[in-house]
Every structure is written in C-alpha cells, then in structure tokens.
Amino acid sequence: MIARGLKGITCTETKMSFIDGEQGRLIYRGYDAADLAQTHSFEEVAYLLWYGTLPNQEQLIELKKQFQASRKLPDNMKSIIASVPHSHDMLSVLRTALSSVELTDENQATITDAISLTSLTPAIIAYRQSLQQDIAFPEERSDLDHVAYYLYMITGKEPSKAYVQALETYMILTMEHGLNASTFSARVTASTESDIASAITSAVGTMKGPLHGGAPSGVIELLNESVQQEDIREFIREKVQQGEKLMGFGHRVYKTWDPRAQAIKKILQQQKQEDDWFDLALNVEEASINVLEELKPGRNLYTNVEFYAAAILRELTIPTNLFTATFTASRMVGWTAHVMEQLEDNTIFRPSAEYVGPFYS
Numbered sequence: 001m002i003a004r005g006l007k008g009i010t011c012t013e014t015k016m017s018f019i020d021g022e023q024g025r026l027i028y029r030g031y032d033a034a035d036l037a038q039t040h041s042f043e044e045v046a047y048l049l050w051y052g053t054l055p056n057q058e059q060l061i062e063l064k065k066q067f068q069a070s071r072k073l074p075d076n077m078k079s080i081i082a083s084v085p086h087s088h089d090m091l092s093v094l095r096t097a098l099s100s101v102e103l104t105d106e107n108q109a110t111i112t113d114a115i116s117l118t119s120l121t122p123a124i125i126a127y128r129q130s131l132q133q134d135i136a137f138p139e140e141r142s143d144l145d146h147v148a149y150y151l152y153m154i155t156g157k158e159p160s161k162a163y164v165q166a167l168e169t170y171m172i173l174t175m176e177h178g179l180n181a182s183t184f185s186a187r188v189t190a191s192t193e194s195d196i197a198s199a200i201t202s203a204v205g206t207m208k209g210p211l212h213g214g215a216p217s218g219v220i221e222l223l224n225e226s227v228q229q230e231d232i233r234e235f236i237r238e239k240v241q242q243g244e245k246l247m248g249f250g251h252r253v254y255k256t257w258d259p260r261a262q263a264i265k266k267i268l269q270q271q272k273q274e275d276d277w278f279d280l281a282l283n284v285e286e287a288s289i290n291v292l293e294e295l296k297p298g299r300n301l302y303t304n305v306e307f308y309a310a311a312i313l314r315e316l317t318i319p320t321n322l323f324t325a326t327f328t329a330s331r332m333v334g335w336t337a338h339v340m341e342q343l344e345d346n347t348i349f350r351p352s353a354e355y356v357g358p359f360y361s
C-alpha cells in the first residue's frame with residue numbers, strides 16, 4: 001500500500017510536542033501550548049523546547065543576553081541579502097541568507113546556533129525591507145526582548161505593549177507543531193548529518209508553499225474577495241464546487257478546531273474595538289464551515305491556525321508580504337529543536353517509492 005504524503009505514518013519519536021487532533025489540544029514538552037502562550041514569554045518557551053525544562057530566573061536572563069548578543073547582521077550577510085533578485089519574496093531572501101549563517105561547528109547542531117538563527121531572522125527581514133523600500137535600516141537594539149525587537153525591526157517604531165503581547169501569543173502558538181512539512185524537511189536534511197543551517201534552509205523552502213506557511217496571504221485574498229460579494233456563502237460554495245481549496249481551512253492532523261486558531265481568535269475578540277474586517281472573518285468562517293460540511297461531509301474541515309494568523313497579523317499592521325516570514329521567525333525555534341533531537345538518535349530518512357514506469361529489457 002502506498003501512503004501518499006506519508007499520511008498516517010509514524011516515522012520517529014519526539015519529546016517536542018503532542019498534537020491531539022481529535023480533541024484539539026497542543027502540548028509542548030508536557031505543557032499546554034495555549035496556556036504557555038498566556039503565561040510565558042517567547043524566550044521562556046524557546047528555552048523549554050531547546051532544553052526540555054522551563055528556565056529559572058538566572059537561566060532566562062542568560063538566554064535573553066545570548067539572544068541580544070546575536071542580533072548583529074554581519075556585512076557578508078547584508079551583501080547576500082542585497083544580491084537576491086528584487087522580484088524574490090521574503091521567504092526566498094530568508095532561505096538564502098539563513099543558509100550563510102556562521103555556525104559554531106558544522107559537525108554538530110548547538111543551542112548557540114539555534115539562538116543565532118532565531119536572533120538574526122528579524123534583522124534579515126528588516127534589512128531586505130529597507131533595501132526594497134529605500135528606507136533606513138533600524139539600528140539593532142539590545143534592550144528589547146525578542147518579540148518586541150521583531151516588531152521594532154519590521155516597523156522601525158517602538159512597539160506598544162498590546163501589540164507585543166498579541167504577537168508574542170501568536171509566535172508562541174506557532175513555534176512548534178510536530179512533524180509538519182517544514183519540520184520534516186529539516187529533520188530529513190539533518191538525518192544525512194548535514195549541518196543545522198542546511199536543515200533550516202530546507203525548512204524555509206518548504207514553509208514557503210501555499211499549502212503550508214504560505215496560506216495566510218491566501219486567507220487575505222479570500223477575505224478581500226468575500227467583502228465584494230452579496231452572498232458570501234454562495235461565493236464560497238462556487239469555489240469549493242470548482243475544486244478550490246479554501247485557504248485557512250482543513251488540517252492533516254486536526255479533525256476538529258485547531259486550538260491555535262481558537263486561542264488567536266480569543267485574543268482578537270478581547271482586543272476588538274470596532275473592526276469590520278474581523279466581523280467579515282467571522283462571517284467567512286461560518287459560511288465556509290457550513291459549505292464544507294455540506295459539500296465535503298465527514299472530512300471535518302475547520303479553520304486552521306493560518307486563518308486567524310492572517311487576522312491577527314493584519315491587526316498588528318504587519319504587511320501581508322511578511323506574514324509567512326513572521327511565521328518563519330517563530331517556527332525557527334521548533335525547527336532547530338527538532339534538528340537537535342534528530343541528531344541525538346539519528347537514522348537517515350529514506351522511504352521507498354513504488355516503480356510504475358516501463359521496463360524495456
């Protein structure tokens with residue numbers, strides 16, 4: 001039997017996360033991810049994934065120091081970023097730039113490397129943006145925690161507490177998610193005993209696809225198209241009848257509500273003042289779920305994290321072209337943690353394919 005897309009195949013063990021696709025629960029190293037997102041910082045959860053335990057005060061201070069000390073974009077990386085053709089999107093820039101990160105030792109994946117890769121991502125994005133838009137590159141600062149620093153780098157402004165809190169929740173909830181396509185890519189590359197920068201380069205290339213990390217901009221398109229319709233439900237129905245996949249709906253593992261989507265939706269509801277756009281998102285969600293139940297019965301298609309990710313990132317005034325890059329900035333922690341875990345007890349990934357071509361002799 002062929003397991004297309006490796007559906008239902010378990011091919012490794014992990015201590016990183018547990019996804020309960022039936023109950024809609026996500027656990028990071030024993031802790032509920034939605035709870036962590038409300039009670040802990042980005043650095044604390046990153047520490048948890050990398051080291052396996054939550055940090056004490058001293059360990060947290062040390063980690064923050066390491067983050068802050070690894071932010072400076074080297075000149076050679078600036079030249080590499082500038083050399084990526086103008087028409088390429090931010091994920092292509094990240095893929096190219098991150099592949100050139102200097103590693104402590106090419107023969108082993110270390111937490112120091114994981115911190116460098118995570119810490120440099122905001123500056124890579126900001127530097128490329130400054131070139132594309134001919135604006136000043138914000139000076140790298142060492143007085144901000146990672147999420148505030150990310151917002152500062154991409155907006156050039158001091159971020160508000162509410163924005164930092166909302167983005168931190170999003171970034172913690174999207175930090176890790178088992179053997180999703182990009183994490184699997186990273187582990188496959190690591191399994192050949194290649195280096196961590198190569199593994200992350202594979203992951204970023206995989207993240208870019210619209211069926212994975214590229215979905216939020218598709219969600220924005222869906223919402224922008226929907227706002228022009230008199231009958232949203234009919235419009236959605238036509239799309240599904242024509243075989244189109246609705247971006248932000250469905251998931252390989254969740255056959256119920258995606259807990260990340262629900263947690264982000266909750267924050268949006270709490271922060272909501274007057275926002276027609278959020279109301280539109282609620283309408284599109286309701287219409288789509290009804291249509292999917294009718295036209296795709298039994299497939300259990302609900303909103304996934306990307307649907308409300310699009311809503312929250314838009315609320316934070318993050319430009320659409322940076323949605324997937326922002327997802328990349330948070331998932332970097334999960335990828336690097338998985339690469340280290342893969343190397344702890346490595347077996348090279350090498351599945352088989354059934355030959356269905358001709359034999360000429």
Ligand code: ACO
Nearest residue numbers: 211212213215244245246247248249250251252299304306
């Ligand atoms: N819209 C309409 N129909 C859908 C959707 C959707 N979003 N998702 C699945 N279906 C249908 C399929 O057409 C298929 O129908 P069929 O049985 O009549 O052939 C059935 O549901 C099963 O779908 P598969 O594509 O086989 O499910 P799979 O587990 O392989 O795919 C995936 C999961 C890729 C997420 C899919 O649901 C999809 O393409 N969604 C839209 C893109 C998206 O939102 N991606 C982000 C995912 S979250 C993340 O990566 C962080």
